Amino acid sequence: QTGSANTNPSDSADDEYITNVSIGTPAQVLPLDFDTGSSDLWVFSSETPKSSASGHVTYSPSKSSTAKKLSGASWSITYGDHSSSSGDVYTDKVTVGGFSVSSQAVESATKVSTQFVQDTVISGLLGLGFDVGNTVKPRAQKTWFSNAANSLAQPLFTADLKHQQTGSYNFGFIDTTLAKGPIGYTPADGSEGYWGFTATGYSVGGAKLNRNSITGIADTGTTLLLLDDDVVNAYYNNVESAQYDDSQQGVVFDCSEDLPSFSFGVGGTTITIPGSLINLTPVSDGSSTCFGGLQSSADIGINIFGDVALKAALVVFDLGNERLGWAQK
Numbered sequence: 001q002t003g004s005a006n007t008n009p010s011d012s013a014d015d016e017y018i019t020n021v022s023i024g025t026p027a028q029v030l031p032l033d034f035d036t037g038s039s040d041l042w043v044f045s046s047e048t049p050k051s052s053a054s055g056h057v058t059y060s061p062s063k064s065s066t067a068k069k070l071s072g073a074s075w076s077i078t079y080g081d082h083s084s085s086s087g088d089v090y091t092d093k094v095t096v097g098g099f100s101v102s103s104q105a106v107e108s109a110t111k112v113s114t115q116f117v118q119d120t121v122i123s124g125l126l127g128l129g130f131d132v133g134n135t136v137k138p139r140a141q142k143t144w145f146s147n148a149a150n151s152l153a154q155p156l157f158t159a160d161l162k163h164q165q166t167g168s169y170n171f172g173f174i175d176t177t178l179a180k181g182p183i184g185y186t187p188a189d190g191s192e193g194y195w196g197f198t199a200t201g202y203s204v205g206g207a208k209l210n211r212n213s214i215t216g217i218a219d220t221g222t223t224l225l226l227l228d229d230d231v232v233n234a235y236y237n238n239v240e241s242a243q244y245d246d247s248q249q250g251v252v253f254d255c256s257e258d259l260p261s262f263s264f265g266v267g268g269t270t271i272t273i274p275g276s277l278i279n280l281t282p283v284s285d286g287s288s289t290c291f292g293g294l295q296s297s298a299d300i301g302i303n304i305f306g307d308v309a310l311k312a313a314l315v316v317f318d319l320g321n322e323r324l325g326w327a328q329k
């Protein structure tokens with residue numbers, strides 16, 4: 001058995017990717033942000049304060065004949081960008097890309113932070129991290145993928161995110177036609193709850209890869225490529241107009257710049273992010289100053305290969321073999 005779901009950028013900056021998920025009976029379809037960097041499936045619901053839920057599609061367990069309250073269970077999550085949400089828990093049928101999990105923990109939000117209130121294009125997150133990262137108490141719950149894995153043809157999923165185009169999340173199979181190059185595999189470390197791995201080196205503008213390894217996570221739920229300062233500086237030293245902009249909290253440059261590519265080695269292959277993907281978006285509508293898709297991870301404490309990096313590749317999240325596969329596309 002397999003599943004295949006389309007995913008779409010939420011805006012012109014590819015800030016996040018939206019995937020429709022069916023919950024309950026009859027199906028309630030909610031647009032969710034699939035996040036390999038977290039492990040909770042939570043949604044705006046009939047229990048979310050009306051003022052906060054305004055403009056969002058919500059899940060009503062009372063309207064689902066298959067919904068069951070998980071009595072005594074609660075959840076609370078704070079993300080690295082300081083956004084947060086919390087609430088109680090139901091189990092219900094959850095279908096992604098045609099594949100159904102009959103009793104999935106659906107975490108209903110009774111509280112959501114302003115970042116979520118304001119982002120009306122999504123109704124919650126679907127965590128694709130490791131179960132150890134789930135926040136439900138007193139007993140942690142499994143992710144949708146973890147529940148699905150044993151019934152899927154193969155215990156893996158792939159992410160094929162694209163710039164301003166429809167991409168896909170495929171479950172249980174690898175569509176190698178989505179890739180241009182071979183898939184390089186490397187061990188994945190799930191101990192912290194996300195998909196950790198080590199890149200063996202990097203280069204700027206098509207130069208030969210160096211041997212400076214980069215340990216980080218493959219995170220579909222983060223927009224940017226967030227790396228150590230020495231790597232960020234090595235890149236932007238090649239960009240004439242690049243400068244750190246305090247108000248933007250990041251490196252900006254003239255939108256007219258012809259940005260160099262950024263490459264990293266992983267699993268014996270090389271992934272090259274074209275410079276065009278590193279020119280993320282004008283700092284405000286009509287501005288000729290653009291914000292960089294590569295930024296510093298210094299104040300996060302972990303390197304994050306977010307959507308800017310993932311857009312250049314077909315990425316295989318192989319739970320069965322605890323490994324990550326990367327292929328140029």
Ligand SMILES: C[C@H](Cc1ccc(C(C)(C)C)cc1)[C@H](NN)c1nnnn1Cc1ccc2c(c1)OCO2
Nearest residue numbers: 035037038079080081083115116119219221222300
């Ligand atoms: C931030 C997302 C989780 C999220 C996604 C979307 C949203 C909005 C819908 C409201 C836009 C909020 C939150 C990320 N997911 N693994 C995450 N969750 N926990 N850590 N990270 C990675 C990190 C950590 C720190 C950072 C960061 C990134 O960007 C800036 O500083």
